[in-house]
Amino acid sequence: MAYVVTCPCGVTIRDNDLEQFVKAVQQHGKDVHNQDASREQVLAMAREE
Ligand SMILES: [Zn+2]
Numbered sequence: 001m002a003y004v005v006t007c008p009c010g011v012t013i014r015d016n017d018l019e020q021f022v023k024a025v026q027q028h029g030k031d032v033h034n035q036d037a038s039r040e041q042v043l044a045m046a047r048e049e
Helices: 018-033 039-045
Strands: 003-006 012-015
Touching (some): 003 018, 012 018
8 A cells, every 4th residue: 555645736656655755745845846745734635545
């Protein structure tokens, strides 16, 4: 099972490890969108596959 989020910009971020996943999504938001996402916001967007 993996955690997955598809960003509105079209990028899909996927990781089996929850902590790595949250970090990757936060990093993407910061690098690409200049936005800070809280852990709660990341988890609210995520789905499990
Ligand atoms: Zn994005």
